[in-house]
Every structure is written in C-alpha cells, then in structure tokens.
Amino acid sequence: MRNIGIWLIRIALLLLLAGLFFGHLASESYRITEPKSGVMGFLSLRPLHVSSAYLGIITAGLGFLTLIIQKKRTSRFGTFLQYLHFTLWIIALTGIFYSYFTGDFGGREYWEFNPIWALPIFISFIVFLVFYIHQIGFKVKWPVYYWMWLTGLVFFIFTFIENYLWILPYFREHFIADMTIQWKVNGSLVGAINQIIYGVAFYLMEKISSDEKSSYQKLSFAMYFLGMFNLMFNWGHHIYLLPTEKFIHYIAYAVSMTEWIILIRIFYKWSKQIKENKQFYYFFPYRFLMAADYWVTINLTLALFMSIPAINLYTHGTHITVAHAMGTTIGINTMIIIAGIFYFIQPTFQNTKWKRFGSITFWIVQGTLFLFLSSLIGMGIQRAIWQSGLTSESFSKMSSSSENWVLLFIIFGTILFLSMGTFIVYLFVKSWKKNKFDFPY
Amino acid sequence: MLNLFSHPKRIFLVLFVCFIAFSVWIYAIPLFSPSPYSEKELHLVAEGKLVWQKHNCHTCHQLYGLGGYLGPDLTNVYSRSGNNEHYIRGIVKSGVKQMPAFEISEEEMNALLQFLKNVDQSGTSNPQDYQPEILGTFSLEKK
Numbered sequence: 001m002r003n004i005g006i007w008l009i010r011i012a013l014l015l016l017l018a019g020l021f022f023g024h025l026a027s028e029s030y031r032i033t034e035p036k037s038g039v040m041g042f043l044s045l046r047p048l049h050v051s052s053a054y055l056g057i058i059t060a061g062l063g064f065l066t067l068i069i070q071k072k073r074t075s076r077f078g079t080f081l082q083y084l085h086f087t088l089w090i091i092a093l094t095g096i097f098y099s100y101f102t103g104d105f106g107g108r109e110y111w112e113f114n115p116i117w118a119l120p121i122f123i124s125f126i127v128f129l130v131f132y133i134h135q136i137g138f139k140v141k142w143p144v145y146y147w148m149w150l151t152g153l154v155f156f157i158f159t160f161i162e163n164y165l166w167i168l169p170y171f172r173e174h175f176i177a178d179m180t181i182q183w184k185v186n187g188s189l190v191g192a193i194n195q196i197i198y199g200v201a202f203y204l205m206e207k208i209s210s211d212e213k214s215s216y217q218k219l220s221f222a223m224y225f226l227g228m229f230n231l232m233f234n235w236g237h238h239i240y241l242l243p244t245e246k247f248i249h250y251i252a253y254a255v256s257m258t259e260w261i262i263l264i265r266i267f268y269k270w271s272k273q274i275k276e277n278k279q280f281y282y283f284f285p286y287r288f289l290m291a292a293d294y295w296v297t298i299n300l301t302l303a304l305f306m307s308i309p310a311i312n313l314y315t316h317g318t319h320i321t322v323a324h325a326m327g328t329t330i331g332i333n334t335m336i337i338i339a340g341i342f343y344f345i346q347p348t349f350q351n352t353k354w355k356r357f358g359s360i361t362f363w364i365v366q367g368t369l370f371l372f373l374s375s376l377i378g379m380g381i382q383r384a385i386w387q388s389g390l391t392s393e394s395f396s397k398m399s400s401s402s403e404n405w406v407l408l409f410i411i412f413g414t415i416l417f418l419s420m421g422t423f424i425v426y427l428f429v430k431s432w433k434k435n436k437f438d439f440p441y
Numbered sequence: 442m443l444n445l446f447s448h449p450k451r452i453f454l455v456l457f458v459c460f461i462a463f464s465v466w467i468y469a470i471p472l473f474s475p476s477p478y479s480e481k482e483l484h485l486v487a488e489g490k491l492v493w494q495k496h497n498c499h500t501c502h503q504l505y506g507l508g509g510y511l512g513p514d515l516t517n518v519y520s521r522s523g524n525n526e527h528y529i530r531g532i533v534k535s536g537v538k539q540m541p542a543f544e545i546s547e548e549e550m551n552a553l554l555q556f557l558k559n560v561d562q563s564g565t566s567n568p569q570d571y572q573p574e575i576l577g578t579f580s581l582e583k584k
Contacts (some may be wrong), residue, residue, distance in 0.1 A: 029511065035541035042511060042539060043497045106491070109499045109508060147449055154457075162464070166494075172487035174471035175559055181467060183507065221446035225456070232460040240573075240579075242505045243564035245470060253578065310573035317506025317514060317566075383510075389569045395513040396538070 003070050004086045006431060008063030009341060011093070013428045015056030016334065018426075020417040022049035027413050030406045039101055047112040048100050053329055054110060055093065061196035062089070062128060062335040065149055068203065069135040069346060081131035092117055108166065108182060115164060122160055129153045143206070143215035144224050148199030151228055153214040155192035159185050167183030180244045187235020194333070195227065201289060201336045204343055208286055209276075226262065230255055241316055245272030249309065258308035263300050266293075284348050284358065291366055299324060314388050320380030323373045330369055330416075338423055340424035346430045356424075364419040372412035378405040482555060489556025492549045501540065505566045511539060516566035519557045526554055 026045035035041065039048075066082065071156060086223045095117035111118070132153060163185045166170045171178045206215050214220055236252025273293065280286035302324050306315050315321065342348075349355035357425070381400050385391060386398040393401070446452065476483065493499065501512040508514075519525055530550060536542035545553070564581075573580045 027540060033538055035536055037541050041541060043500050043541070046500045046509065047497070047525050105497050106495050108494060112494075112497055112500075142449070147453070165468070166490070169484070169487045170471070171468075172490040173483040175486065175490070175556075176563055177467070177471045178490070179505065179507070180470075184464070184467065214531070218444065218446045221449055225449075225452055226444065228453075228456060232456060233463070237508065239505070241566055242507075249578070293491075308577045310577050310579050313568050313571055313573060313579050316568075317503050317510075319510060322510065347484070356553070387568050434515075 003067060004082045005063045005065075005067030005070060006344075007086065008059050008066055009145070009344070010087070010428060010431055011090075012056050012060035012063055012337065013341070013424050013431070015052050015059055015093075017421055017424045017428075019049055019053030019056055020421055021320070022052055024414055024417045027050075027410045031410065038103070040095050043105075044072075044100055044103065047105070048097075050110055051096060051100070051113070055096070057197065057329065057333045057337065058193055060340070061152070061193060061200065062420070064200045064203075064340050064344075065128075065132065065196065069132060072135045073137075075134075077136055078131065081127055081134065085127045085131060087125050088120045088127065091113075092120035092124060094118065099298075108163070110186065111163060115167065118160070118164055123159070125153065125157050125160065127146075129157065141216065143212075144217075144220045145199040145202040145206075145215060146203050147221075148195045148202065148224055148227075151224075151231070152192045152194075152196035152199065155188060155195070155231060159188040161191060163189070176242060176244050179242055180239060180248065183238040183242075184235050184276070188231055188236055190328075191227075191231030191235075195231065197333050198227070200340050201292065204285060204289060204336075204340060207343070208280065208283070208289075213370070223262065223265070226258060230259060234259075234307070237309075237312065240309045240312050253307065253309055259300060259304055259307075263297070263304065266297050266300075275290060281347060282359075284346075285339045285343035287362060288335045289340065291362075292335035292339065295327060295335060299327040302327065314384045315380065318380035318383040318387065319376045320384065323376035323380060326376065327369075327373050330420075331373075338427070341427045341431075345427055358423075361419050361422050365416065365423070368412050368415045368419060372409065372416050375405050375408040375412055378402075379409065445450075474540070478559070482559075485552050485555040488552035489554070489559070492545070492553045493556060495549075496543055500535045503566075504560055505564075514566050515557065515560075516564075517561050520559035529554060529557065 022045055025040070026042060026049045029036070029042040029045065062085075070078075070082065081102055096113045099117060104111045106114050107118070131150065136142075161290065162181055165181055171181065181296065202215065202220075206212055229359035233255040234252050236248045237256050240249055240252075273290075276286075277290050280290075302320075305311050305319070306324060349358045382399065382402045386393065386395075391398070478486070479531050498515075499508040501509040503509065503514040506514060532540070533543050533545060533550065533553070556561065571581055573579045
C-alpha cells in the first residue's frame with residue numbers, strides 16, 4: 001500500500017511556500033496608494049495568503065497522521081479511505097484556488113472561497129476520522145497524542161459545520177449572535193488544528209528522546225485536557241468588545257487565565273530544556289522543535305496579557321493581534337511542521353557544508369521572525385495609541401505615520417520568505433530522493 | 442487529583458457534552474432577546490451580510506475590531522457624520538486610496554446599508570467609550 005502521507009506533506013510544503021509568497025505580495029499593498037484589482041489586488045492576495053498558510057498547516061497535520069497511522073494496519077478498507085480522503089482534499093484545494101483566482105468569493109474571513117468548496121473539506125474530514133479510528137482502534141491504551149489527534153479531528157468537524165451556519169438566514173439576521181459564532185469557530189478551529197500539530201510535536205519528542213512513558217503519564221493528560229478546555233471555552237477573548245452576553249466574556253477571561261499553568265510549567269522545566277537543547281543541537285528535527293518551544297513561551301506570554309479584557313481593549317484590532325497570529329502560525333506551527341518533515345525525510349544534513357548552511361539559515365529564520373513580529377507590534381502600538389484617543393489624527397494620517405514600521409515589516413517579511421522558503425524547497429526536493437518511503441519508527 | 446486523568450474517555454465525553462450545551466445556548470440567544478426590527482428589515486440585514494462577504498469587505502475593514510487592517514473600522518460608520526448614506530454610497534462606488542471602486546447594484550447597496558445601520562445600532566467599537574476596571578475587565582461608560 002502506497003503511503004499517501006508523503007503526498008500530503010509535499011502539497012503542504014507547496015502551500016506553505018505559496019503562503020509566504022502571497023504574504024510577501026500582500027504586504028506591498030501597505031505601501032501603494034492606488035487600488036489594484038484582480039488577483040494582484042489586496043482583496044484576493046490576503047485570502048490567498050491566509051488560506052495557503054492555513055491549509056498548508058492542516059495538510060501537513062493530516063500528512064503526518066497518515067504517515068504514522070498508515071503502518072498500524074493494512075486492509076482494503078483502510079486503503080480505500082486513504083485514497084478517498086486524498087481525492088476529496090485535492091478537489092477541495094483545486095476548487096478553493098480556482099475560486100480565489102477567478103474572484104468567486106462569498107465566504108467569511110479566512111474562508112472566503114465560494115462555500116460550495118467547504119463540502120469536500122467537510123466530507124474529507126469525516127472520511128479521515130473513520131480512517132483514523134479504523135487504523136488505530138480502541139484495543140490498546142492510547143498515548144496522549146492519539147487523544148490529541150482525535151480531539152483535533154472531532155472538533156474540526158464540529159466547528160467546521162458551525163462555520164457555515166451563516167448560510168441559514170436566522171443567524172445572518174442576528175448580527176451579534178452571528179459574529180459570536182464566527183469567532184467561536186475561529187478560536188476553536190485553530191485550537192483543533194493545534195491539537196493535531198502539537199500532538200505531532202509530542203510524538204516526535206517521544207521518538208527522539210525514546211521516552212515512551214511520558215505519553216502515558218497523568219500529568220501529560222492533565223496538560224492535554226487543559227488545552228482542550230481552552231479550545232472549547234477561551235475563544236471569547238476575541239470578542240470582548242462585541243456586545244454579546246457578558247457571561248461569554250467572563251468564561252473566556254477565566255478560562256484563558258488557566259494558561260498561566262502552562263507558562264509556569266515551561267519555566268519549571270527550563271533548566272532541563274537547556275540541557276536537552278545542547279545534547280541534540282545538530283539534530284535538525286529537534287532544533288526546530290526547540291525553536292517552537294521558545295516561540296510558545298513568547299506567544300503564550302503575549303496571549304495571556306492580551307486575554308485580560310482591560311489590556312485587550314487597547315490591543316484589540318491592532319497589529320499586535322496579527323503579531324500573535326503570525327507568531328503562532330510561523331513560530332510554532334510551521335517550526336513543528338519543518339521539524340516533522342526533517343524527521344521523516346532527512347533528520348540531519350549529511351553534507352558538512354549543508355549542515356553549516358542549514359544552521360546559519362535556521363538562525364536567520366529565527367532572528368528575522370523576531371524582528372518581523374517586533375515591527376508588527378510597533379505598528380500595533382501606533383494604532384493602539386490612536387485608538388485610545390491619545391492623538392486626534394485621521395485614520396489615513398495615522399496609517400501614513402506608520403510608514404517606517406511598514407517598511408521594516410516588508411523588509412523582514414521578505415528575508416523571512418527567502419530563508420524559510422530555502423528550508424521548504426530543500427525539503428520538497430529531498431522528499432523525492434527516496435524511492436521507498438521509510439522513516440525511523 | 443491527577444488520578445482523575447486516568448480515565449481520558451470519560452473526561453473527553455463530559456467536556457464534549459459541556460461544549461455542545463454551551464454551543465446550543467449561544468445559537469439560541471437571539472430567541473430570548475426580541476428584535477426591534479421588522480421581518481422585512483431583518484431580511485435586508487441578512488442579505489446585506491451576504492453583500493459584505495461577497496465583496497470581501499472584511500479583508501480591509503473591521504467590525505468591532507475584527508477583520509482586516511488596511512482600512513478603518515466600520516462598526517459605527519453609519520452614524521459617524523450626518524447624511525452618511527450618501528457618503529457610504531459614494532465611497533463604495535468610486536473607491537478611495539487603495540480601495541477599488543465596486544460595481545454594486547442598487548439592491549445590493551440598499552442591503553449593505555441596512556446591514557451597516559444594524560451593526561451601528563448594536564453598540565460602539567470605540568475603546569474610548571469604555572472604562573477599564575480593577576479586576577481586569579471593562580464596562581461601557583459613554584463619555
């Protein structure tokens with residue numbers, strides 16, 4: 001049986017590269033003063049950028065899961081499900097990009113394509129869930145990452161249905177309820193995808209450190225349930241300003257604050273982490289997982305402060321939120337994805353020259369990402385000052401005065417596109433080098 | 442305390458059921474708050490939301506601080522200055538700076554305006570209208 005997982009990984013790499021490319025083009029729109037129409041206009045570029053990156057992360061997650069669970073059981077039904085899922089996924093991706101390139105919009109933010117293409121996504125996830133349960137079964141005791149993956153798949157399906165409730169006039173007629181559901185979906189969908197990607201990170205750490213015990217420990221399960229609890233109830237921190245039921249805001253505030261436990265745990269494990277970092281420094285899958293860990297610390301700290309309503313009041317709707325979103329998708333998700341692909345395809349550079357080149361590029365990516373996020377935070381602070389009424393400029397004037405931050409954002413974004421793109425292209429090329437796909441189990 | 446986590450299946454189910462209940466409650470909220478709008482107006486609001494999505498307005502604009510960053514927040518654009526319907530019509534049809542001119546029918550325009558009017562009447566997105574509180578929350582306190 002051929003493993004479809006590697007094909008999904010290749011598609012994910014192309015999507016991530018497209019995400020970087022469209023992001024680079026979209027960032028230019030901040031500098032121009034004339035409107036552009038068609039596919040080169042911001043109205044198309046932003047959805048192309050966001051969807052490429054978002055779908056790239058989802059495709060990579062599904063690719064890893066397929067690679068891992070495919071070997072658990074060989075059956076005709078399993079093969080059929082794997083191919084059916086892959087076909088539906090390809091149909092969905094083709095339809096989505098066709099929709100964007102022809103300007104056939106109609107969906108909500110982050111899902112702007114014609115809603116008809118949501119159907120193959122939805123069915124493909126149902127098929128994948130059946131494939132997942134079929135391959136793994138309930139006979140053996142599940143490690144924590146199996147639970148994380150199941151959570152990701154189940155919650156993706158549930159929230160994806162919610163994502164299209166707006167089709168019913170009842171929801172569109174009630175703007176506040178509709179907007180509440182929209183951000184409930186956005187929060188929970190990201191949480192669901194994170195469960196899949198973080199589950200992959202857990203799996204990789206288990207394999208790299210050869211410590212299988214931690215995947216069954218009660219503390220690991222406690223942390224997993226904390227993540228799941230946040231996935232379900234903390235999304236309200238996106239809508240503190242929306243005049244919906246106060247209860248939703250209070251629940252989100254209280255639940256978001258439980259994430260301090262995760263941050264405290266990170267600091268508690270800090271010295272052990274540093275020791276491990278030195279031990280596996282030249283093992284590239286670990287190197288990228290290590291980077292993801294540090295980005296978790298930075299992003300979680302930012303998220304915790306932004307989840308306090310009185311602070312959120314001023315950071316909300318500014319580029320500080322974008323910095324957080326980019327920090328999470330690039331700093332955490334993409335780092336874990338690159339770590340995973342290195343692990344499955346090419347755990348380390350065999351050529352010393354490439355090893356050095358890889359090391360330098362790795363640090364360029366990390367440094368540039370930090371500067372890129374800092375420039376976004378700079379833009380955000382400028383907008384936050386304006387929003388809070390400390391200056392009485394018009395919106396247009398405030399935007400023009402952010403010019404320097406915008407320039408830095410474009411420069412660092414371009415370097416990030418090139419450096420991260422180098423790893424993506426390298427891994428894409430390497431993925432074709434092995435005839436028989438095998439990986440350290 | 443940690444022994445609780447030796448039964449992941451049960452915890453998963455309990456949390457999932459709580460999530461479903463929470464979700465259903467959210468869907469039902471409009472049923473418990475009577476709407477001041479007529480059926481015809483509500484229909485137009487629903488259509489206006491589709492126009493907002495069809496033309497990707499959220500790519501550049503925000504409502505309650507949610508959406509794109511290239512243009513200003515439009516939550517209260519409807520009441521920002523007098524005679525605003527003409528102003529909004531003009532901007533949408535002719536464009537301004539990076540914003541292109543939109544080819545939009547009269548029907549679509551009316552629906553969009555009704556939608557923006559509805560959004561405007563739902564509250565304010567201006568942080569200056571709110572008062573931070575000692576517990577980290579904030580309350581609406583119009584100045």
